[in-house]
Amino acid sequence: MLTKNVHGYTVHYKRKARKGVDHLAYVLTYDEANSLFQSALNTMEKVKFEDRVGRNFTLRRIGIAKFSLKKRKGW
DSSP states (O other): OEEEEETTEEEEEOGGGHHHHHIIIIISOHHHHHHHHHHHHHHOSEEEEEOTTOOEEEEEEEETTEEEEEEOSOO
16 A cells, blocks of 8 residues: 655555546645545545546545545546
């Protein structure tokens, strides 16, 4: 499992979800990415999103400021 700090949040992910981490870190603005993290923090649920080319990902809270990111089936 790989780990990356994205906008102050620790994200754990497998290699196949790297495009999703890059999308959160480098493509989305801080406010856009923070909105996804805050949704996962507030609901304690998973937040589904897709990148700009249609790949599907799920962001899930696993602790205080810790998240897991998984690639969902699809593109």
